[in-house]
Amino acid sequence: MKILTLMPWADWLALFVFFALWVGYASLVKVRGMRERTLLATTNALRQQWMMQATLRDPRMLDGIITQNLSHTPSFFSSTTIIIIGGLFAVMGSTDKAAELVREIPFAQQTPLLVFEFKLLVLIGIFVYAFFRFTWSMRQYTFVALVIGSMPPAEAFLAGKHNQVEHAHRAGVLVGSAAETFNDGLRAYYFSFALMAWFFSPLALVLAGALVVLILYGREFRSEVLDVLRD
Numbered sequence: 210m211k212i213l214t215l216m217p218w219a220d221w222l223a224l225f226v227f228f229a230l231w232v233g234y235a236s237l238v239k240v241r242g243m244r245e246r247t248l249l250a251t252t253n254a255l256r257q258q259w260m261m262q263a264t265l266r267d268p269r270m271l272d273g274i275i276t277q278n279l280s281h282t283p284s285f286f287s288s289t290t291i292i293i294i295g296g297l298f299a300v301m302g303s304t305d306k307a308a309e310l311v312r313e314i315p316f317a318q319q320t321p322l323l324v325f326e327f328k329l330l331v332l333i334g335i336f337v338y339a340f341f342r343f344t345w346s347m348r349q350y351t352f353v354a355l356v357i358g359s360m361p362p363a364e365a366f367l368a369g370k371h372n373q374v375e376h377a378h379r380a381g382v383l384v385g386s387a388a389e390t391f392n393d394g395l396r397a398y399y400f401s402f403a404l405m406a407w408f409f410s411p412l413a414l415v416l417a418g419a420l421v422v423l424i425l426y427g428r429e430f431r432s433e434v435l436d437v438l439r440d
Contacts, residue, residue, distance in 0.1 A: 219411040220411045223415050224414070226418065227400075227407075234425060246435075247435075248432065249389065251438045261377040263360070264363065267362055277350075279388075280350035283347045283394065287340055287343035291340065300329060301326065325408070328407055332401060335400065336397070338394075346391040349383060349386055352383055353380060360376055396425065400421055402421070
């Protein structure tokens with residue numbers, strides 16, 4: 210509990226604003242995605258189209274290959290995150306040298322060692338969160354493969370024996386959820402870079418967090434890729 214009194218109020222305020230920006234932006238994406246074609250909403254619509262086509266494809270080897278390839282990206286990031294977490298814990302074992310290095314950087318705020326360690330713990334916590342999101346995304350892609358594999362033959366859909374829309378919707382929701390979960394982990398990476406600015410000053414943390422929000426907002430709502438996908 211010593212950290213509560215040792216860390217300046219400006220750092221606590223900056224940390225609160227940082228997480229408010231993160232949670233606020235994530236909520237904005239979900240809310241606006243229900244009303245307009247954001248990047249995530251647009252790609253989710255394409256995933257639904259993909260699964261509608263998968264119901265009429267037999268055999269569905271192509272869909273299995275696509276699902277496997279999609280799962281490789283969260284697998285790579287989860288492995289990378291484990292390495293990053295290990296490196297950060299290694300830094301925790303030599304915080305004296307790391308803190309001294311930060312103090313030598315111009316304009317860096319002078320902070321007690323305990324505060325420096327707390328900042329490292331917050332950074333580790335973000336990567337732990339990212340790891341859980343990436344691994345959950347991997348598992349969801351395995352569920353997608355199971356749903357695709359359990360689909361009835363295309364002839365059964367054409368004959369009206371099974372509901373094509375229901376099967377496609379279920380698979381599309383699953384693959385969309387896997388993509389959104391991966392997006393959560395990737396967003397944690399972006400905000401972890403912003404958190405590094407906290408080692409310099411509270412103001413730098415707030416400015417870096419706002420910059421990350423602007424970058425993500427541009428990609429989600431105003432990117433050229435979104436215009437192409439909407440066409």
